[in-house]
Each structure stands twice: as structure tokens, then as C-alpha cells.
Amino acid sequence: MVTLEDVARHAGVSLATASRVLNGSTRQVGAPLRAKVELAAAELGYRTNVAAQTLARGASNVIGLVVHDLTDPYFAAIADGAMRVAESQGLMVMIGTTHRDPEREIAYVSTLNAQRVRAVLLVGSRVTDPRTTQRLRAELDRYRESGGRVACVGQDLLGVDTVVPDNRRGAAELARALAGLGHRNFAILAGPDWLIAPRDRVEGFAGALEELGLPAPRVLHGTFDREGGYAAATRTSGVTCVFAVNDVMAVGALASFRDRGVRVPEDVSVAGFDDISTLRDLVPSLSTVRLPLADMGARALELALGPSEEVRAEAVSGEVILRESSRGLG
Amino acid sequence: MVTLEDVARHAGVSLATASRVLNGSTRQVGAPLRAKVELAAAELGYRTNVAAQTLARGASNVIGLVVHDLTDPYFAAIADGAMRVAESQGLMVMIGTTHRDPEREIAYVSTLNAQRVRAVLLVGSRVTDPRTTQRLRAELDRYRESGGRVACVGQDLLGVDTVVPDNRRGAAELARALAGLGHRNFAILAGPDWLIAPRDRVEGFAGALEELGLPAPRVLHGTFDREGGYAAATRTSGVTCVFAVNDVMAVGALASFRDRGVRVPEDVSVAGFDDISTLRDLVPSLSTVRLPLADMGARALELALGPSEEVRAEAVSGEVILRESSRGLG
DNA sequence: CAGACTTTGGAAAACGCTTTCCAGGAGGTT
DNA sequence: AACCTCCTGGAAAGCGTTTTCCAAAGTCTG
Numbered sequence: 001m002v003t004l005e006d007v008a009r010h011a012g013v014s015l016a017t018a019s020r021v022l023n024g025s026t027r028q029v030g031a032p033l034r035a036k037v038e039l040a041a042a043e044l045g046y047r048t049n050v051a052a053q054t055l056a057r058g059a060s061n062v063i064g065l066v067v068h069d070l071t072d073p074y075f076a077a078i079a080d081g082a083m084r085v086a087e088s089q090g091l092m093v094m095i096g097t098t099h100r101d102p103e104r105e106i107a108y109v110s111t112l113n114a115q116r117v118r119a120v121l122l123v124g125s126r127v128t129d130p131r132t133t134q135r136l137r138a139e140l141d142r143y144r145e146s147g148g149r150v151a152c153v154g155q156d157l158l159g160v161d162t163v164v165p166d167n168r169r170g171a172a173e174l175a176r177a178l179a180g181l182g183h184r185n186f187a188i189l190a191g192p193d194w195l196i197a198p199r200d201r202v203e204g205f206a207g208a209l210e211e212l213g214l215p216a217p218r219v220l221h222g223t224f225d226r227e228g229g230y231a232a233a234t235r236t237s238g239v240t241c242v243f244a245v246n247d248v249m250a251v252g253a254l255a256s257f258r259d260r261g262v263r264v265p266e267d268v269s270v271a272g273f274d275d276i277s278t279l280r281d282l283v284p285s286l287s288t289v290r291l292p293l294a295d296m297g298a299r300a301l302e303l304a305l306g307p308s309e310e311v312r313a314e315a316v317s318g319e320v321i322l323r324e325s326s327r328g329l330g
Numbered sequence: 331m332v333t334l335e336d337v338a339r340h341a342g343v344s345l346a347t348a349s350r351v352l353n354g355s356t357r358q359v360g361a362p363l364r365a366k367v368e369l370a371a372a373e374l375g376y377r378t379n380v381a382a383q384t385l386a387r388g389a390s391n392v393i394g395l396v397v398h399d400l401t402d403p404y405f406a407a408i409a410d411g412a413m414r415v416a417e418s419q420g421l422m423v424m425i426g427t428t429h430r431d432p433e434r435e436i437a438y439v440s441t442l443n444a445q446r447v448r449a450v451l452l453v454g455s456r457v458t459d460p461r462t463t464q465r466l467r468a469e470l471d472r473y474r475e476s477g478g479r480v481a482c483v484g485q486d487l488l489g490v491d492t493v494v495p496d497n498r499r500g501a502a503e504l505a506r507a508l509a510g511l512g513h514r515n516f517a518i519l520a521g522p523d524w525l526i527a528p529r530d531r532v533e534g535f536a537g538a539l540e541e542l543g544l545p546a547p548r549v550l551h552g553t554f555d556r557e558g559g560y561a562a563a564t565r566t567s568g569v570t571c572v573f574a575v576n577d578v579m580a581v582g583a584l585a586s587f588r589d590r591g592v593r594v595p596e597d598v599s600v601a602g603f604d605d606i607s608t609l610r611d612l613v614p615s616l617s618t619v620r621l622p623l624a625d626m627g628a629r630a631l632e633l634a635l636g637p638s639e640e641v642r643a644e645a646v647s648g649e650v651i652l653r654e655s656s657r658g659l660g
Numbered sequence: 661c662a663g664a665c666t667t668t669g670g671a672a673a674a675c676g677c678t679t680t681c682c683a684g685g686a687g688g689t690t
Numbered sequence: 691a692a693c694c695t696c697c698t699g700g701a702a703a704g705c706g707t708t709t710t711c712c713a714a715a716g717t718c719t720g
Binding site: 001002045047048049050051052054055060062069070071073076077079080083087092093094095096097110111113114115116142146147226251252254255258277278279281282283 | 331375377378379380381382384385390392399400401403406407409410413417422423424425426427440441443444445446472476477556581582584585588607608609611612613
């Protein structure tokens with residue numbers, strides 16, 4: 001293993017000079033020595049030892065990204081946005097997937113703290129249990145006390161910079177749009193009730209219906225994935241419009257209806273949330289609420305990396321998009 | 331920032347003892363001292379400095395994963411498989427996305443080398459240009475000389491352990507299955523010709539047709555994504571069956587046909603490759619060749635982490651799955 | 661109960677880099 | 691010509707761990 005000292009010796013200069021040449025320093029090094037060092041490094045095949053560098057500098061060039069599930073296109077899109085920012089700043093990304101287990105999220109923060117990453121990004125809905133949130137917060141505080149920066153994509157519950165999708169309002173606007181089509185009897189394919197994002201979407205949707213003086217929707221809980229949507233959709237008889245709290249569940253619902261010979265949108269309208277791009281070619285195409293996922297990820301990292309004078313929460317609103325899966329009545 | 335020395339002092343023991351208690355050592359520490367150290371660490375909120383640990387140990391607990399594009403479900407699935415293995419071994423994952431730029435792939439290997447990651451996984455098709463491959467190989471060799479382990483999911487061209495999807499055979503079997511349905515006139519929606527995977531799929535498919543004594547397929551090149559499939563599909567008139575070299579392109583083709591009023595499968599049959607799970611609910615459902623993506627990622631990491639006596643190439647075969655998007659003629 | 665091991669704890673030398681001082685020389689100013 | 695400054699290069703002190711020796715104290719065995 002070639003060390004900086006080897007390079008220095010090979011070039012006939014001091015360790016300090018070699019360091020200054022090879023790893024960006026504010027100090028100038030004369031052209032002749034600089035050339036010698038570069039040549040020596042190339043000849044020996046020198047590669048910086050980042051661990052040593054991190055130790056000496058007291059700061060790393062890595063950021064941590066914690067997501068629920070990388071195979072869920074929602075998270076993949078957000079992660080992609082964040083990674084583009086990271087890359088543009090020359091930062092590497094360390095990633096952890098929790099598979100929706102809050103304990104793992106806490107554990108990852110601890111691990112990333114040990115790694116002394118520059119910043120950590122927590123992507124995904126917070127949970128309703130205040131004790132879990134409290135413990136996560138404590139872990140984050142500890143990390144921040146030692147200089148770590150944190151941002152979150154989700155709900156503003158951690159006392160850190162947060163990009164907050166306006167789930168309530170997006171769902172409410174979707175409800176109004178669907179009601180505008182003439183629908184009166186709704187079912188909501190809700191996610192688990194211990195996750196805040198699906199809960200907010202349910203409340204936003206139901207709240208808007210109430211404001212409009214419409215009957216309360218039937219709320220059917222299920223897992224936050226395709227299977228959950230599939231299962232919940234079997235219990236929607238008598239309803240003209242089904243709102244799945246995310247696109248992936250909506251896909252499950254569509255499959256369920258298809259399997260049972262229920263036509264969409266003739267027999268029932270369906271809408272989702274998120275506007276996952278991989279799903280844009282579904283037939284019938286899915287009405288949904290579009291969230292600028294990649295931007296959200298990018299923005300969150302910018303917040304984490306930016307100045308830290310005050311904690312910011314930036315709301316991002318969704319845009320209702322009606323497509324073929326929903327249609328007017330009569 | 332609390333250091334191990336702080337903990338040792340607080341507990342009234344030596345640095346060595348504190349280290350042995352807190353970071354798995356082979357050495358035993360007596361129960362009373364062990365308890366004191368653990369208490370002190372908890373009280374002070376000690377968190378290991380992994381950079382220092384890596385430096386002292388000369389080995390890190392991180393692996394590097396290089397993929398083309400995380401938002402492509404193909405790579406997300408493979409990455410997920412690899413990450414599960416990593417997690418089960420207590421390893422963190424550092425991830426880099428190349429967006430199909432071979433230069434970036436080389437650059438990432440260099441960076442991951444600097445990070446002294448335990449192993450790097452290169453996921454994705456190799457390129458046809460031998461010079462690029464040669465340079466990547468050189469970079470990998472340098473990394474391996476300093477103890478790094480490498481595995482690849484793709485083609486066995488790098489002199490490292492490789493999980494090789496049998497693209498040729500999978501495509502050939504698909505061709506035979508489709509021909510068995512009575513099709514005679516085929517078009518292939520091919521990817522860019524500088525990527526080996528799509529090229530192999532084209533050759534496998536075309537080769538099988540030739541063996542069967544059927545007319546040569548029309549080969550239409552396009553980008554390796556949905557848009558490429560969409561565009562290429564506009565030039566398939568006169569053909570009864572279209573093979574897109576991956577599912578994502580097939581989705582584009584489906585959309586293209588739909589937009590032009592061409593019915594699938596009545597007017598034309600369509601098949602893809604990979605069997606992306608997010609796409610299983612497409613209508614019409616897509617005939618394809620299933621690859622065990624998560625397993626491939628997991629297996630590759632196991633190879634990289636396992637003993638290194640000899641370089642292994644493990645072929646994984648695809649399974650032809652005919653669904654609604656393809657049907658027999660007449 | 662002596663000698664031979666086996667445990668257990670601590671001192672101190674790495675690990676590979678950054679960065680603070682220092683020193684010497686070049687260039688400017690009175 | 692004497693005095694300052696500015697620049698460049700090097701010596702050496704960290705950064706926070708791990709781990710190799712040593713030494714002291716048990717624990718066995720015959």
C-alpha cells in the first residue's frame with residue numbers, strides 16, 4: 001500500500017509538501033516541486049487514504065441517506081435527486097434501508113454518526129408514536145452536537161431542516177377534484193395508521209369531503225404497498241370512487257378490480273398519490289397528485305449542507321392530475 | 331466530541347481496556363471493568379470514530395456499489411439484494427450512480443479505493459469498447475492489489491468474480507417460445523450497440539430465429555430506456571412480434587402502440603426482458619424473461635466477500651414467461 | 661507447594677494524513 | 691544598506707483507534 005510518505009520520499013520532498021500538492025490545500029507549492037510530487041504519485045500509483053484524511057481533518061466527505069425501501073420508486077426518485085446534489089459537490093453517499101422499521105432508522109443514525117458523515121438525510125414518513133420519534137430525536141441531537149447536519153423529507157417533527165410534502169392539502173385538492181366529477185361515495189385505501197404521511201392524506205381527503213358536505217368515506221386500512229392496495233380494494237363495493245394513499249397501492253387496487261371484473265373507470269374511479277414516473281404508462285392511466293420527488297431529495301440535501309442559522313421547514317405542494325382512471329358520473 | 335480516551339479516564343481504566351470492551355476484540359475483559367467502561371460510555375454518549383478505527387485496523391466496514399441508475403427498477407432490485415446481504419454482515423453501503431457513463435464508473439472505483447472499502451460491486455452491462463474496459467480493469471487491479479475485493483453483475487470481462495445473466499440464452503429461448511406461437515416476422519427494439527447486454531440479447535434472439543430457419547428480424551436501435559422503446563416501436567410496421575431488449579423499453583413500445591391505435595396483442599405481440607416487478611401489473615401484462623435480480627445482487631456480494639482462491643463466473647439463467655402481451659397467430 | 665500456564669490490565673507504538681509553527685530566502689521600502 | 695514582508699518548504703505534533711508487548715496475578719498439575 002503506497003502512502004503519502006512513500007510519495008514524498010520518492011519525490012524527494014517533505015510529507016507536508018506532498019500533502020499540499022495532492023490534497024487541495026490553501027498553501028501554494030512551487031511549480032518544480034509540484035511536478036515532482038505529481039509524477040511520483042502517478043508512478044507509484046498513490047491513492048489517498050480517506051480514513052486517515054478524515055481523521056486528520058476531522059470532517060468527512062460522505063453523507064448518509066436513510067430511506068425506507070430502495071425498490072419503492074418513491075424513495076428511489078428522492079434518493080436520486082439527493083445523489084445528484086451530492087455528486088455535484090464531490091460527496092459520496094452512504095445509504096441505509098430501514099424497510100419501514102423505525103428502530104433501524106435510529107440504528108442507522110447512530111452508525112452514520114460513528115462514520116462521522118457530513119450530513120444525514122432521513123427520507124420517509126415519520127411515525128405517530130411519540131416515543132419512537134423522541135428516541136430518534138435524541139439520537140439526532142447527539143449527532144448534531146458533534147457537528148453533524150441533518151435534514152428530513154417528511155414531517156417536521158425532528159427539529160431539523162425538513163422538506164414537507166403537503167399531504168393534507170394535496171389530498172384535499174384531489175378530493176375536491178373528484179367530487180367535482182360528481183362522486184359522492186368514496187373509499188380510501190389507507191396505509192397503516194402508525195405512519196403519518198398516509199394518515200395525513202386520509203385526513204386531508206376526508207376533511208375536504210366533509211367541508212363539501214359529502215358523506216364520510218369508508219376508510220380501509222392495509223399495508224403501504226401493492227398488496228395492501230389489492231386487499232383493501234376487495235372491500236369497496238357500493239362506492240364510485242376509490243382513493244389509494246399512494247400510487248403503489250393504487251396499482252394493487254387496479255389489479256384487484258381487474259381480477260374481479262370491475263371496470264375502471266366505468267364501474268369505479270381510482271386515484272393515487274405521488275405520480276411515480278415508472279407508473280405513467282399504466283392502463284388506465286392513473287389520476288394522482290404529483291410530487292416533485294427528485295427535487296425534494298435535492299432540496300433536502302441542500303438544506304442539510306447549507307448554512308444552519310435556523311431550522312427551516314419547506315412545504316412542497318402536490319399537483320392534482322386527473323387521468324383515465326377517474327371520470328365523471330352520469 | 332467524546333473520545334475513547336475520555337471514556338477510559340471516566341471509567342478509570344486504560345485506553346486499551348476501553349477499546350477492548352467497546353469494540354469487539356478477541357481479548358477478554360473482566361466483568362467489573364467491563365461494566366465500568368460500558369457505563370462510562372453510556373454516560374458520556376460515546377460513539378466510535380469509524381475513521382480512526384478504519385485507519386488503525388487497516389480495514390473498513392463499508393462496501394461500494396456502483397450502478398448505472400438507481401431509478402431504474404432493474405438496478406434498484408439488484409442493489410436491494412446486495413444491501414440485504416451487506417446489512418446481514420454489518421456492513422454499510424456506499425453507492426455511486428454512473429448514469430451509464432463508463433468514465434464515471436472508473437472514477438467511482440478510484441474513489442472507492444481511496445475510501446478503502448472492503449469490496450466493490452460493479453452492477454450493469456459492460457461496454458463493447460475494449461479500451462474503456464481495459465482502463466476500468468487497470469483501476470480495479472490497482473484496487474485489488476491493495477487488498478480490495480471486487481465482483482460484478484454483468485459480463486465476465488474484468489477478471490473478477492462475476493454473476494452473469496445468460497442474456498443470449500434467455501433471449502434465444504424467448505425467440506423459440508414466440509416462434510412456437512407462430513410468429514415469423516420479428517422486430518427487435520435494441521438498445522445502444524455499445525452496451526454488451528442489449529447486444530447479447532439481440533444476438534441470442536436473432537441467432538435462435540436463424541436456427542429455426544426464420545427470416546432475420548428487423549433490428550431497431552434506440553436508447554436503453556422507455557423513450558428508446560417508444561421511438562423504435564414506431565418503425566415496426568409489417569411485423570407480428572416485437573422483442574424489446576428490456577422491460578422498460580417494452581413499456582415504451584406498449585405506449586407507442588397504444589398512442590397509434592395498434593392493439594397488443596391482437597395486432598402485434600410484444601415481449602420484454604428482466605421481469606421488473608413494478609411492471610407486473612401492466613395491461614396487457616408483459617411477456618418477458620425473468621431474472622432473479624435481488625438474488626443476483628446478493629450473490630455478487632457474497633462472491634466478493636467470500637474466499638478469493640479463484641475467480642468465479644456464475645451464470646444465471648432467465649425463465650421465459652409468456653403473458654398477455656404476446657399471443658399465437660391465427 | 662513449586663513450576664508452568666493462562667488470564668487480565670496497561671503502556672506505547674503504530675495507522676496515514678493535515679496543519680501549525682519555524683526558518684530561510686526573495687523582493688520591497690526607506 | 692538595513693529592515694520588513696511575503697512566500698515557500700520542512701519538522702513535528704496531533705487526529706482517535708487498535709494491537710503488540712510486558713508484567714502481574716491467578717489457576718492448575720503433579
